[in-house]
Structures are given as C-alpha cells and as structure tokens.
Amino acid sequence: MVGMLKKDWASQNSIALSWLEPNLPPLAVVDYEIKYYEKEHEELSYSSTRTKVPSVIITGLKPSTCYVFSLRTRTSAGHSAYSPKYEYETTDDTSDMASDQGQVLVIVTAAVGGFTLLIILTLFFLITGRCQWYIKSKMSSEDKRRTNYQNGHAIPYPGVKTYVDPDTYEDPAQAVHEFAKEIDPTRIRIERVIGAGEFGEVCSGRLRTPGKKEIAVAIKTLKGGYVERQRRDFLREASIMGQFDHPNIIRLEGVVTKSRPVMIVVEYMENGSLDSFLRNHDGHFTVIQLVGMLRGIASGMKYLSDMGYVHRDLAARNILVNSNLVCKVSDFGLSRVLEDDPEAAYTTTGGKIPIRWTAPEAIAYRKFSSASDAWSYGIVMWEVMSYGERPYWEMSNQDVILSIEEGYRLPAPMGCPVALHQLMLHCWQKERSQRPNFIDMVSFLDKLIRNPSSLLALVEDIQCLPESPGEVGEYPMFISIGDWLDSIKMSQYKNSFVAAGFSTLDSVAHMTIEDVRRIGVVLIGHQRRIVSSIQTLRLQLLHEQEKGFHV
Numbered sequence: 001m002v003g004m005l006k007k008d009w010a011s012q013n014s015i016a017l018s019w020l021e022p023n024l025p026p027l028a029v030v031d032y033e034i035k036y037y038e039k040e041h042e043e044l045s046y047s048s049t050r051t052k053v054p055s056v057i058i059t060g061l062k063p064s065t066c067y068v069f070s071l072r073t074r075t076s077a078g079h080s081a082y083s084p085k086y087e088y089e090t091t092d093d094t095s096d097m098a099s100d101q102g103q104v105l106v107i108v109t110a111a112v113g114g115f116t117l118l119i120i121l122t123l124f125f126l127i128t129g130r131c132q133w134y135i136k137s138k139m140s141s142e143d144k145r146r147t148n149y150q151n152g153h154a155i156p157y158p159g160v161k162t163y164v165d166p167d168t169y170e171d172p173a174q175a176v177h178e179f180a181k182e183i184d185p186t187r188i189r190i191e192r193v194i195g196a197g198e199f200g201e202v203c204s205g206r207l208r209t210p211g212k213k214e215i216a217v218a219i220k221t222l223k224g225g226y227v228e229r230q231r232r233d234f235l236r237e238a239s240i241m242g243q244f245d246h247p248n249i250i251r252l253e254g255v256v257t258k259s260r261p262v263m264i265v266v267e268y269m270e271n272g273s274l275d276s277f278l279r280n281h282d283g284h285f286t287v288i289q290l291v292g293m294l295r296g297i298a299s300g301m302k303y304l305s306d307m308g309y310v311h312r313d314l315a316a317r318n319i320l321v322n323s324n325l326v327c328k329v330s331d332f333g334l335s336r337v338l339e340d341d342p343e344a345a346y347t348t349t350g351g352k353i354p355i356r357w358t359a360p361e362a363i364a365y366r367k368f369s370s371a372s373d374a375w376s377y378g379i380v381m382w383e384v385m386s387y388g389e390r391p392y393w394e395m396s397n398q399d400v401i402l403s404i405e406e407g408y409r410l411p412a413p414m415g416c417p418v419a420l421h422q423l424m425l426h427c428w429q430k431e432r433s434q435r436p437n438f439i440d441m442v443s444f445l446d447k448l449i450r451n452p453s454s455l456l457a458l459v460e461d462i463q464c465l466p467e468s469p470g471e472v473g474e475y476p477m478f479i480s481i482g483d484w485l486d487s488i489k490m491s492q493y494k495n496s497f498v499a500a501g502f503s504t505l506d507s508v509a510h511m512t513i514e515d516v517r518r519i520g521v522v523l524i525g526h527q528r529r530i531v532s533s534i535q536t537l538r539l540q541l542l543h544e545q546e547k548g549f550h551v
C-alpha cells in the first residue's frame, strides 16, 4: 500500500499529485492507478489514469470542484488495495480575477504608502536638490498592473522587487547608470574574440576589482560608427540585466560608456550556450544532471516572473552554461532580442517571433506573459532532453503553427522520463491559465531530483505520433533509404536497414526503437538521430496526407 497521496499544486483544470513509493521488495511496481471522481457525484462515475512514476498531473478537471482521489499499486503479483480517499479542489475560474483584485488591493495600499513616500522624497529632494528622475510612462497595461508607479518609477510591493522597463526613462542613459556600474576600462583585459553579436564582437577576458580576486568575464562590445539609437538599444540589455540578482540569471559586472569602445561586461560562462553545448555532448549526461539544468532554468524564470519581467525569447540558445553545469538565463532586451534572434520570423501581423518556441496566443495576437514564457520553457525542456535537437525538426514555421492548432505536441525525446514529458505537455496547454507557473515547476523538478526513482520510467518508444497511415508506394517523399540516411549522415547503416527488411521509407516510418536497436544501431547518439528523423518522416507523411496529396 502506498502512503499519503499529496497535492503538489492545482490549477483551474488540473491537479498534480505525488506519493512515496511503497517498499515492496522483491516485487517491482509495474504502475500505479489513480481513480478519481467529483465529490458531489460520489462514485456514480469515475475516471482513472495510470502512471509508472509516483506522481501524476490529472488534467481536464472542472474549475472550483472538489475531487476524490485514491490510488492502488500494480506489481507482478497483481493490484494492491486502494489507498484511503483524499479530497482536493481545483482553483476557481475567477482566481485570475481574484488575484487582479488582490493586486488592486496591493496597488491601493501601496499607492497610499507611495503617496506618503512621495511627500517624504519631495521634501528630501527640495532640501538636497537631487531631483533627477524624468520618466515617460510607456508600459503596457499588464506591466502597469504589476507595478505601482510614482513619477513613472516602480515602487516595489513590500518584499517584492519589481522590474523597471528602461524605456520608461526619458533619457535611457540614466537608466543604465541607475542599474549598472561604470567600469574603468583599465581594469578590463580583453583576451580573445569568442563570438559576434548584432552590435559587435563578444570577447572573453579578465576583470580586476581592487581588493577582490580577478574574475573571468565576457565582454560585449559596440562597434564604432553606431548611431545613437544603436547605442541605446545596446545598453538597454545592461539596464535590464543590472536589475537582476539571482544564481540562474547571467550577472552584469558593469558597463563602459565613458570611453570607446562602449562595453557590457558580464560573468564568463565557460560552456557557452546550452543548445550547442548539448549538441557537442550528445548522450553525455545523466537524467539527473539534465533535470538539474532544467531546475536551474526554471528557478531563474521564477525569479524573472516574480519581478514582472517577461522574457519572450526563452530558448536553449539564450541560456548560458558555466563550468559547473549551472545554467543561467541570458539575452534580455525584449523587442531588440527578437530583432537579434536568427530564429525570429515575421508573422502576418508584422511582429518578429521565434515561432517554434512561442505560445500560440503570443504568435496570434502578441499576448506575451509569464504563461507564454512557460510554453517556451516546455520547449527548452524538450531541447534539453533531446540534447539540442531542433524543435519540430525541419517542419516549416507555417506547419508548426498549423500542427499546434490541430492539437499536435512534440513527442517525448528518446530516453525521456514520463514525468518530464508530462510537465512539457502541461506547459503546452492551449489555454494559458492552465499552464503551470514557475513556482510549481521548480517544486515539481525538486521533487524529481530528490526522488530519482521517479525518473526511471521512460517514454521508451517512438510514440505520441499517430502511426503512419501511408502504405508502400504512397510515400510523399520520393527518396530512397540511402538518400534518407545520407541526409541525416547515417549512411553507414544503409546495409543494416535493408538486410533487416526496412527497404522503403514507409517501412521505416513504422519502426520502433527496438527495431532500430535490433538492426545494430548501438550508439545512443545515432539511435537518437535516427529515431528523431523517423518521427519527422511520420509527421511529414501525416501532413502531406492532410494537405490532400494522397487519395
């Protein structure tokens, strides 16, 4: 029998539960069955779901409704008895409204406090002559709702630091000096060029600070010949980064603005960006190490969303990794970030958006929020668990949008624990209020790390995509097995495929991971590449058929 069935979190339509694994040696747990029904309707009708791990996210529930849950364990000897019943409630429809009302209350309270503060500050400025803030109010209504303004400045709610948009400053140069330290350039030693940014070179080097140990830094430079707008856009990132202080957010050391070249100096991250780091180390990490990276990113994102900052371009390419595998969120700057991102494409409404990483409501009507960041976080989870695979592979942006609209979601990467794929799917709920927030995600990932056996159940097959309905000869892409293997640089397996009877792409589209292993693909990285390409084949086939290429 299992112990206490605990509620991890609840939203309007979902409840996440977890429990301690029973100690049943020598019987291994096959799976758990969770039975649940609406309390009001007693046991007239109930639903049940199975999971191989000691946690589950039950979706499709009614808001504001009490549900009764009980659980039983299946081992090779059969089912255990059901656990006692536990009652948990989903949150109500109006919780957004309630939190809005809560915020209004906070705003009113803070406004009264703010007004008092204003009087004190005015007296202070009159006495000291230090009045220096001129701010234009250009924030979106959502930003305003989160932030209490006084002369355009954010007054944090008690205990909550709030992000200030540098664009609300009449003079953006002032924002930089408010949030970033000016560094004397003689303290910086540039060592080598490590990359190219939109504004100029990115270098590595050392920074000396009197009385402190010299540290490794990355230095972003603004190349000569810039116009004022470019300088402002360049320094905007520093004004944003300088407001954050968290172990999973890239740390700003300071800026050089009083001499040329203009520079932004940040902590050095030895392993560079997460996407290329994973691609270069395919299969090298344990699942716990990967979940540790994801936990760090979620923790950084929780901090940002608590501060009221919406990233808009969360993707593995915008995460940096240090020598201890600590992942830090980087690339700040809202619209500029998107201009800079090679993945960002123009939408029909004229915005430039990284389609594969972006929530549908943000693509359709630019509704960016922490909930759209949660969608992107789900995509980052998928990138991490697939060692830097491209989300939706080579599908076109238009096909990605259509597939998401039709309800298609990325399948679990090879070797991905069920619990992680469940969390990804939760992040990709169409209805943004149903996505988990970053607090929930950090605590969920913490639980997985504390209880590694919860990660043992893997999504072990080429799954989640409908079986290829095409028959031999109907395949939409008129290429041979050889061409296909060439295209994914796996031609060395051509004979193995053919010898095992997989001589048409249609037969390949039906292969399972076991088939791939059986024909002699031993290396995990090669299995991953082949499996991922088979998933693409199936998806392409499905799409071609839906578009009516086949009768």
Ligand code: ADE
Binding pocket: 194, 195, 202, 217, 218, 250, 266, 267, 268, 269, 270, 272, 273, 320
């Ligand atoms: N590339 C861009 N920023 C970097 C950083 N902070 N460390 C290492 N490489 C980088």
